[in-house]
Amino acid sequence: xxxxxxxxxxxxxxxxxxxxxxxxxxxxxxxxxxxxxxxxxxxxxxxxxxxxxxxxxxxxxxxxxxxxxxxxxxxxxxxxxxxxxxxxxxxxxxxxxxxxxxxxxxxxxxxxxxxxxxxxxxxxxxxxxxxxxxxxxxxxxxxxxxxxxxxxxxxxxxxxxxxxxxxxxxxxxxxxxxxxxxxxxxxxxxxxxxxxxxxxxxxxxxxxxxxxxxxxxxxxx
Numbered sequence: 001x002x003x004x005x006x007x008x009x010x011x012x013x014x015x016x017x018x019x020x021x022x023x024x025x026x027x028x029x030x031x032x033x034x035x036x037x038x039x040x041x042x043x044x045x046x047x048x049x050x051x052x053x054x055x056x057x058x059x060x061x062x063x064x065x066x067x068x069x070x071x072x073x074x075x076x077x078x079x080x081x082x083x084x085x086x087x088x089x090x091x092x093x094x095x096x097x098x099x100x101x102x103x104x105x106x107x108x109x110x111x112x113x114x115x116x117x118x119x120x121x122x123x124x125x126x127x128x129x130x131x132x133x134x135x136x137x138x139x140x141x142x143x144x145x146x147x148x149x150x151x152x153x154x155x156x157x158x159x160x161x162x163x164x165x166x167x168x169x170x171x172x173x174x175x176x177x178x179x180x181x182x183x184x185x186x187x188x189x190x191x192x193x194x195x196x197x198x199x200x201x202x203x204x205x206x207x208x209x210x211x212x213x214x215x216x217x218x219x220x221x
Contacts, residue, residue: 001048001099004072007119019109023099034090034098041079041086043100047071050096055177056088065177067130068093068158077124080106138180141220144189146179149218151199154178155208164200165209175206 002008002016002023011019025048028034034045037056045052052069066088069075079086080103101109110117137146151168159166172190176183190206193199198214200207208214 001046001072005046005074006072007046007074007116007123010115011113015109015113019101022105023101025097025099028092028096028098030092030094032092034092034096035076035086037087037089038085041076041084042103043076044074044080044103044106045076045090045098045100046074048097048099051093052096052098053091053093053174054088055091062180063177064180065174066134068154070158074123076100077120078127081120081124141218143179143181143185145218145220147175147186147189148214150175150178151206151208152211152214152218155206155211159208162207165207165211167202167205167207169205171204 002011002019008016008019023046024043028050034052035041047069049071052073052075053065054067054069054075055063055065057063069090075090076086078084083103110120137149141149154170155166155168158170159168172186173183176186179186190199190201193214194201196210196213198208198210200209
């Protein structure tokens with residue numbers, strides 16, 4: 001897993017062995033909380049198997065779905081770096097295997113391996129751009145454009161490619177949480193796109209059939 005992770009790949013085999021010796025391996029059941037928003041952040045997590053849902057709570061009590069972490073992805077870096085509390089909650093979407101690296105162990109590694117520090121900075125920048133993009137979309141785009149943009153992004157990152165298009169395994173409720181809107185609003189728009197042949201709907205799945213049409217919708221066309 002360390003060799004696959006962008007954060008650690010490229011390290012010498014002996015260094016990888018030392019990192020692996022310091023890491024803690026844990027298994028989580030579907031629906032189990034890995035870490036909660038507001039709690040102390042003292043470890044960095046990396047996904048070995050399964051998928052992790054990253055979300056945050058809105059002021060009105062709603063849950064906002066931020067991202068999905070898959071094998072090779074790392075999360076929990078923000079609180080780890082500044083010593084503050086967790087900025088989001090991580091929940092297992094399926095049975096998962098994770099490894100974690102405690103703050104003191106990671107900082108010791110960063111002192112000896114500048115390349116890891118640079119990669120960690122890149123990762124933080126990537127997450128900041130992702131969050132800024134969500135805020136910008138919420139402020140400037142209507143629901144159909146936001147939905148089209150998010151559906152295309154998720155399908156590209158997590159979709160299963162097939163002859164009929166890219167199939168994304170996600171519920172309409174989760175998709176609504178991604179956008180901070182109601183499930184009814186998401187369902188109405190998806191049904192309209194289904195009628196046009198742009199997408200196909202299955203049980204807990206959405207297949208993107210006409211990415212070009214969705215891209216035009218995302219741009220307000």
